[in-house]
Amino acid sequence: NAGVTQTPKFQVLKTGQSMTLQCAQDMNHEYMSWYRQDPGMGLRLIHYSVGAGITDQGEVPNGYNVSRSTTEDFPLRLLSAAPSQTSVYFCASSTTQNTEAFFGQGTRLTVV
Amino acid sequence: SQQGEEDPQALSIQEGENATMNCSYKTSINNLQWYRQNSGRGLVHLILIRSNEREKHSGRLRVTLDTSKKSSSLLITASRAADTASYFCATGSNDYKLSFGAGTTVTVRA
Numbered sequence: 001n002a003g004v005t006q007t008p009k010f011q012v013l014k015t016g017q018s019m020t021l022q023c024a025q026d027m028n029h030e031y032m033s034w035y036r037q038d039p040g041m042g043l044r045l046i047h048y049s050v051g052a053g054i055t056d057q058g059e060v061p062n063g064y065n066v067s068r069s070t071t072e073d074f075p076l077r078l079l080s081a082a083p084s085q086t087s088v089y090f091c092a093s094s095t096t097q098n099t100e101a102f103f104g105q106g107t108r109l110t111v112v
Numbered sequence: 113s114q115q116g117e118e119d120p121q122a123l124s125i126q127e128g129e130n131a132t133m134n135c136s137y138k139t140s141i142n143n144l145q146w147y148r149q150n151s152g153r154g155l156v157h158l159i160l161i162r163s164n165e166r167e168k169h170s171g172r173l174r175v176t177l178d179t180s181k182k183s184s185s186l187l188i189t190a191s192r193a194a195d196t197a198s199y200f201c202a203t204g205s206n207d208y209k210l211s212f213g214a215g216t217t218v219t220v221r222a
Contacts, residue, residue: 004154033210042200042214043155050208058209090154098142098204103154 002026006091006104013081013111021076021107023091029102031094032074033058034066036087037106043090048097049074081111116144116201116213124219131188133216135201136181142204144177144184149198149215158186158199191220 007022025032033048035058045058049068063085065077074093078085088108094101119134135144143162147155161168161177161184168175174187188195198215205211 031208035212040214043212045209045211048209056208059211092155092210094210097208097210100145100157100160101147101155101202101210102157105154 004091004093004102004104006089006107008107009105011107011109013078013109015081015083015111017081019078019081021078021089021091021109023074023076023104024072025074025091025093025102026072027093027102028071029093029095030071031096031099032068033092033097033101034064034074034076035090035092036060036085037090038087046076046089050097078109083111085109086111116203116211118199118201118213118216120216121214122217122219124221125191126221127191127193129191131191131195131218131220133186133199133218135184135186135213137184137201137203138182140205141179142206144175145202145204145210146173146175146184146186147200147202147212149200151197155200188218191218193220193222196220 004025030051034046035043047066049055091104092101116137145160146158149155159170172189177184198217200215202212
């Protein structure tokens with residue numbers, strides 16, 4: 001099994017550009033989430049989903065949109081990139097928020 | 113704000129020694145989890161302890177949970193160079209969020 005697959009692995013954006021970070025899982029997990037990781041701050045929750053068609057905001061949702069049209073996919077959209085969004089982004093999936101989470105390998109995003 | 117806070121922020125030990133790190137949290141939880149992250153990689157799940165459990169073992173890992181003090185500890189025994197990584201605690205609760213701390217960076221010297 002592939003587990004959780006994130007694409008792309010690296011991306012450089014100019015301020016104001018938009019893009020979508022892709023996340024797919026093949027474990028039939030209901031719960032999926034997006035985190036950003038900045039030096040010294042650990043992982044902060046951006047958005048999460050408890051199932052297809054259901055999404056909610058995490059700790060730092062501003063500037064990001066998500067949708068969950070299928071169980072497998074949970075894309076993260078940056079609407080108008082800002083330098084403050086330079087970070088490493090991780091997607092994770094699990095059966096619920098109270099079970100083991102499986103992480104993708106991350107997307108390193110730089111906004112210039 | 114983040115739910116969990118790890119202590120210490122960084123730890124350097126000799127190979128073969130034990131490593132202990134602590135996690136404190138603020139609100140009631142259903143479970144507490146520990147993850148490892150090697151440099152430049154995603155997080156890997158190590159162990160989950162539920163709120164009604166006090167201690168759990170997995171190989172060289174021992175986790176304790178004290179809900180009255182809102183704290184947990186992770187002990188790695190007989191450390192190896194391959195244990196060099198960052199370790200994060202994460203709390204799961206009824207609000208559908210899994211919240212992470214800032215992590216402890218462990219360096220195991222040969």
